[in-house]
Amino acid sequence: MNVKLKVKIEEIEPGRLQGQRIASGKARKGPKVKFDVIDGLLDVGEGDTLQIEVISSKPESLDDYEFCGHGYKVPASGENVEILSIWGILFAFEPPIGLEEGVKYYVCISRQARKSRKPKKKG
Numbered sequence: 001m002n003v004k005l006k007v008k009i010e011e012i013e014p015g016r017l018q019g020q021r022i023a024s025g026k027a028r029k030g031p032k033v034k035f036d037v038i039d040g041l042l043d044v045g046e047g048d049t050l051q052i053e054v055i056s057s058k059p060e061s062l063d064d065y066e067f068c069g070h071g072y073k074v075p076a077s078g079e080n081v082e083i084l085s086i087w088g089i090l091f092a093f094e095p096p097i098g099l100e101e102g103v104k105y106y107v108c109i110s111r112q113a114r115k116s117r118k119p120k121k122k123g
Contacts, residue, residue: 001056001105003097005030006112009048012037025050035091042067042109049112054084054097054105068108073099 005027013022019039026032033052037044044050053059062068071086082096086107099105 001054001098001100001103003030003054005033005052005054007033007050007052009044009046009050012044012046027052031093031095031097033091033093036089038089041089051110051112052091053108053110054091054099055108056103056105058106059108062108065108065110068106070104070106072104073101 007025007027009023009025011024013024015022015036021037021039021044022034023037023044024032024034058070059065059068069086069089071084071089074083074085074090076083076092080096081092081094082099084091084093084099084105084107091107093099
């Protein structure tokens with residue numbers, strides 16, 4: 001399996017855990033994607049465009065990505081969604097992208113574009 005999704009981040013919501021946020025976006029030609037963002041692991045903001053790759057073999061060069069981790073499909077509560085757990089970091093795809101149970105998948109993220117952000121005011 002090799003699925004490449006160009007996803008524009010539309011919303012960042014606070015998560016339930018300290019240091020966790022939830023990013024939501026839509027692939028141009030593909031599913032909605034929702035995933036955990038852990039502070040210090042990956043810097044993601046609204047308006048960013050990310051390339052999210054879901055592959056079943058380890059990439060040759062991990063240096064090509066800002067984040068790359070492996071994990072497995074986990075049970076989902078609905079039929080029209082698939083959830084992939086990468087070390088407990090959840091990625092939800094709606095509609096499903098064709099993941100199989102028991103197969104190790106790599107989720108690798110690289111940045112396509114970054115929306116400019118205003119610097120925070122000090123003082």
